[in-house]
Amino acid sequence: xxxxAFIGLGMMGQGMARNMLSKGIALRGFDLNAAARTRFAxxxxxxxxxxxxxxxxxDMVFVMVQTAAQARQVLFADGVAAALDPQSVIVxxxxxxxxDMRRISAEVAAIGHDLLAAPVSGGQVGADAGTxxxxxxxxxxxxxxxxxxxxxxxxxVHQLGTDPGLGATYKVVHQLAAGVHLVxxxxxxALGVKAGCDPHKLYExxxxxxxxxxxxxxxxxxxxxxxPRATSSVDIFLKDMSLVLQTGEETGVPLPLAQAAFQMLKxxxxxxxxxxxxxxxxxxxxxxxxxxxxxxxxx
Amino acid sequence: xxxxAFIGLGMMGQGMARNMLSKGIALRGFDLNAAARTRFAxxxxxxxxxxxxxxxxxDMVFVMVQTAAQARQVLFADGVAAALDPQSVIVxxxxxxxxDMRRISAEVAAIGHDLLAAPVSGGQVGADAGTxxxxxxxxxxxxxxxxxxxxxxxxxVHQLGTDPGLGATYKVVHQLAAGVHLVxxxxxxALGVKAGCDPHKLYExxxxxxxxxxxxxxxxxxxxxxxPRATSSVDIFLKDMSLVLQTGEETGVPLPLAQAAFQMLKxxxxxxxxxxxxxxxxxxxxxxxxxxxxxxxxx
Numbered sequence: 001x002x003x004x005a006f007i008g009l010g011m012m013g014q015g016m017a018r019n020m021l022s023k024g025i026a027l028r029g030f031d032l033n034a035a036a037r038t039r040f041a042x043x044x045x046x047x048x049x050x051x052x053x054x055x056x057x058x059d060m061v062f063v064m065v066q067t068a069a070q071a072r073q074v075l076f077a078d079g080v081a082a083a084l085d086p087q088s089v090i091v092x093x094x095x096x097x098x099x100d101m102r103r104i105s106a107e108v109a110a111i112g113h114d115l116l117a118a119p120v121s122g123g124q125v126g127a128d129a130g131t132x133x134x135x136x137x138x139x140x141x142x143x144x145x146x147x148x149x150x151x152x153x154x155x156x157v158h159q160l161g162t163d164p165g166l167g168a169t170y171k172v173v174h175q176l177a178a179g180v181h182l183v184x185x186x187x188x189x190a191l192g193v194k195a196g197c198d199p200h201k202l203y204e205x206x207x208x209x210x211x212x213x214x215x216x217x218x219x220x221x222x223x224x225x226x227x228p229r230a231t232s233s234v235d236i237f238l239k240d241m242s243l244v245l246q247t248g249e250e251t252g253v254p255l256p257l258a259q260a261a262f263q264m265l266k267x268x269x270x271x272x273x274x275x276x277x278x279x280x281x282x283x284x285x286x287x288x289x290x291x292x293x294x295x296x297x298x299x
Numbered sequence: 300x301x302x303x304a305f306i307g308l309g310m311m312g313q314g315m316a317r318n319m320l321s322k323g324i325a326l327r328g329f330d331l332n333a334a335a336r337t338r339f340a341x342x343x344x345x346x347x348x349x350x351x352x353x354x355x356x357x358d359m360v361f362v363m364v365q366t367a368a369q370a371r372q373v374l375f376a377d378g379v380a381a382a383l384d385p386q387s388v389i390v391x392x393x394x395x396x397x398x399d400m401r402r403i404s405a406e407v408a409a410i411g412h413d414l415l416a417a418p419v420s421g422g423q424v425g426a427d428a429g430t431x432x433x434x435x436x437x438x439x440x441x442x443x444x445x446x447x448x449x450x451x452x453x454x455x456v457h458q459l460g461t462d463p464g465l466g467a468t469y470k471v472v473h474q475l476a477a478g479v480h481l482v483x484x485x486x487x488x489a490l491g492v493k494a495g496c497d498p499h500k501l502y503e504x505x506x507x508x509x510x511x512x513x514x515x516x517x518x519x520x521x522x523x524x525x526x527p528r529a530t531s532s533v534d535i536f537l538k539d540m541s542l543v544l545q546t547g548e549e550t551g552v553p554l555p556l557a558q559a560a561f562q563m564l565k566x567x568x569x570x571x572x573x574x575x576x577x578x579x580x581x582x583x584x585x586x587x588x589x590x591x592x593x594x595x596x597x598x
Contacts, residue, residue: 177510211476
């Protein structure tokens, strides 16, 4: 009897796993963090103490880690690919470059498994609510097998063909908008406060008019908090924007907006905000201008 | 008996005037363009052959022109302020700087009228549908008098206090987001096409996930058109982004994203797209990269 495993029960993975469990998909799971394993067990998952143990006896595994290096570590160094049943399906949900996705797919194929690229959009909110957007591509057999579990966590699964690089490409290109909109929200809030606007009124106006973006609506309120809960970190967005810039390099597209956004995220990272919520990119503008967007000082 | 005038019946003004007329507000109107005057008359307005004639016998005038220089031309050189009844209300809907708005307000006050700043957001679509967002500020008497007509064209009228500079400030700061999101949409579409994405599929994915913005949803489809109808021009956005950068200068806020967006709009302008729909900023990316986002060549 074969099962399904889920490796990486962090800010994104925990919600995804919980939604699969709640829809009747039995899961074995692993995360390096013991608290994450306990939480997973409390939701009804079978928590395992190594990634390979979680994969043991499974013919499908979802991998939700942050980088290509981590994915390769889990699959090959930690023994997940070897522990799976023969001809299993590996669903890689991480945001990584198309070239990394294709390389890992080839490595996985060489040992008899199929890789489905399935990066997601929607953040922790979407993962928790089961309303992610998924950009999936890979062999048809893998798509068919993974689809029910993906649909359990998504409002929409885009099926983008058999090339695993395509799912990665759509996701990385999509991140250009998310990253630029995030930093634009910070730039706008800092300018508004310095120019005499009330930040809450400014938020109300922009979020209900042509200046709105999904990221503005989601992140600007957290920019007004002194200590926002981290749902996705500055470091993760630095990684994502690096992938965007890498794609521009590889395809010959100058990306002045993405580059500017990257540099402001870098400034926030250098200030020590790397592990903090990505909304703290506003601190880079506050530091330079003296604008106070976050509440701690305005209240 | 006193009436209401509307000066500037262009892409924004025509829809606003039509919505006022359809809600029973009688209007005298003027535009430099004879076809605009005829259209206005066909909707039931009283078209006049000069701005001063339109203002004659009125105690309120709406002015929807593109720049502060044009507003001053209409009000003072063309004789609108002099033709109005004493103690009239002038509602200036243009996107201009806070300093220009305050200066014109003072000039208007010196001859006995009140100025209400009432810049709008929502584009031609919002003007036509009567769903604009209005950022209004100025003397209470002017706000009270203008409110019913403003509500006839808006889903929301934000009342931002008595300083006419505030309405201008909120609008200009808002434009930072709209302008950056516009150019980000072009940058994303060019990158996506070069990286192998289908532009229509990319639009579908981004517009339904965390990368979405109001501008992306509205402009990206026009970026895929060979010859989009001009609803707001590259030149107008160049003017708006100049105001954003000027506000950054005046308040001491570095604006790397707004500056990058301005430069790409400038590139499109230099290519001859100035009078074209602002979605043609994508041509600047196409020219440099060879990406073909618009349909004419892909089909």
